Amino acid sequence: MLGDLPKSYYFPMAKGISILEEYAGESKDFDLLAAEVKRLLTTLLADRPVQIHSTETRVKSKESLERKLAREPRKYQQLRDVTDVCEARYLFIHR
Numbered sequence: 001m002l003g004d005l006p007k008s009y010y011f012p013m014a015k016g017i018s019i020l021e022e023y024a025g026e027s028k029d030f031d032l033l034a035a036e037v038k039r040l041l042t043t044l045l046a047d048r049p050v051q052i053h054s055t056e057t058r059v060k061s062k063e064s065l066e067r068k069l070a071r072e073p074r075k076y077q078q079l080r081d082v083t084d085v086c087e088a089r090y091l092f093i094h095r
Contacts, residue, residue: 022079030059030086053091
């Protein structure tokens with residue numbers, strides 16, 4: 001797959017690491033962030049007159065990130081440009 005992506009996704013950029021290296025170094029932090037976002041949102045919604053059907057948090061997998069980078073090879077210069085690395089989804093019951 002290396003041939004499909006720009007070298008900056010695998011090789012050092014201006015700050016010294018590639019997007020995928022940056023992701024690998026921060027993936028545990030994203031796991032912690034997802035758990036904390038879920039905890040905070042659930043706490044904030046507990047006092048509201050809403051009924052939560054389900055909650056889901058996730059961190060984008062390395063393979064999914066590689067596919068995303070391959071689809072739009074010029075769009076991302078650094079990891080912060082990828083806006084869906086960590087995601088929370090809440091489904092509510094509306095009556």
